[in-house]
Amino acid sequence: MNPQFILAVAIGGAIGSVARYLVAIGAGRAFGTNFPWGILIINVTGSFLIGAFTGLFALKWDLPQAVRIFLTVGICGGYTTFSTFSLDAFYLMERGELVAAGLYMITSVVLSVAALVAAMQLVRVM
Structure with a gap:
């Protein structure tokens, strides 16, 4: 194990986690917490961010x-929240709220993959 890589993940993960927290709080205030x-x-x-990074690296x-x-592993890993996604789908x-749960799960996956593809395509044409 490379200590430099572990430190990179730890620092990036802290930054990503704080960003995730702030975005979630802001969205809750802006749009409510029922969804x-x-x-x-x-x-x-x-997903867009990790797609952009991956494309830029390549x-x-x-x-x-x-x-x-x-x-990627640090910031994006700390920021993205598919484990929380699963929990939220379960709560719905x-x-x-089965229709909301189904829409939430489908929309999350489809838009996340589309965002990653869009970012990689955007980087390719830059």
Whole structure:
């Protein structure tokens, strides 16, 4: 194990986690808490961000491995929230909101993958 990589993940993860918390709080205030808007926004923007980083690493940026790990595993890993996504989907289902749960799950996955593809395509044309 490389201590530099572990530190990169730890620092990036802290930054990503704080960002996730702030976005979730802001979305809750802006849109209410009856639907997990914050996590939906986080999953889509996190997927876009990791797609952009991956595309930039492949085509534009020649960065050290520790920096790549910091940005993807650290920041993006701390920021994206598919574990929380699963919990929110469960709570919607548990409350009997099956249509909202289905829409939430489908929308999260489809938009997150689309955001990643869009970011990678955007980087390719830059």
